[in-house]
Amino acid sequence: MRILLVEDHLELSHWLAKALRDAHLTVETAHNGADADALLHTQEYSLVLLDLTLPKMDGLDVLRRLRARGGTRGKTPVMILTARGGLDEKVQGLNLGADDYMAKPFELAELEARVKALLRRSQGNEALVHTCGALSFDTVTRMFSYGGTALALTPREHAVLEALITRSGRAVSKEKLFDEVFALADDANLDAIELYIHRVRKKLESGVENGSPDGAVITTLRGIGYLLQPRSAMAPATPK
Secondary structure, rough: EEEEOOOOHHHHHHHHHHHHHHHOOOEEEEEEHHHHHHHHHHOOOEEEEEOOOOOOOHHHHHHHHHHHHHHHHHHOOEEEOOOOOHHHHHHHHOOOOOOOEEEOOHHHHHHHHHHHHHHHHOOOOOOOOEEEEOOEOOOOOOOOEEEEOOOOOOOHHHHHHHHHOOOOOOOHHHHHHHHHHHOOOOOOOHHHHHHHHHHHHHHHHHHHHHOOOOOOEEEEEEEOEEEEHHHHHEEEEEEE
């Protein structure tokens, strides 16, 4: 899940970005409205956290231009985060298409809970727990377990596996995985996805070796992408 955080207060931006990354989210930042508008014109995000009082372009103007574009990008969920807590501005933001609104100062735990709820709704899936064989992902705690045991993953391994399990049974392209795992500022290319797929496979295989029933398997579909499915769903090998 890639989030755009638009906040001109640098210290607050760094603090929020770190907290969201600790929650296993990929975060990009913009510190003025013009940069945010340019990113939203060319990039796809799962959610935008948008301050209103911004240099170069006001947050409401950023929101107005985003919604005017239409298409998939124009429907990106937006949560307004602002110290401008007046009722008129709140109503204006919601009327322009904001999906949620939090006035500063706010509690980080509440922000994280609202972010998770918006992300679930934006993906068209209200399920709190996704499963694939013995593998499960709790969207509230954002933790994976395998055969009832917590699965230790690095942040990028987590992002790869989350993208796969929330689309379990469907192929996910390498390009889509890359967009959800890496931010624009990251020094990486598409080949890095193969490395993280390899690492996640090893951890899933280790879980099966340690007794997890019905393991989850990542299959490479050449020229298409990757597919996560229960081992029991795979066709048995044809005897020679």
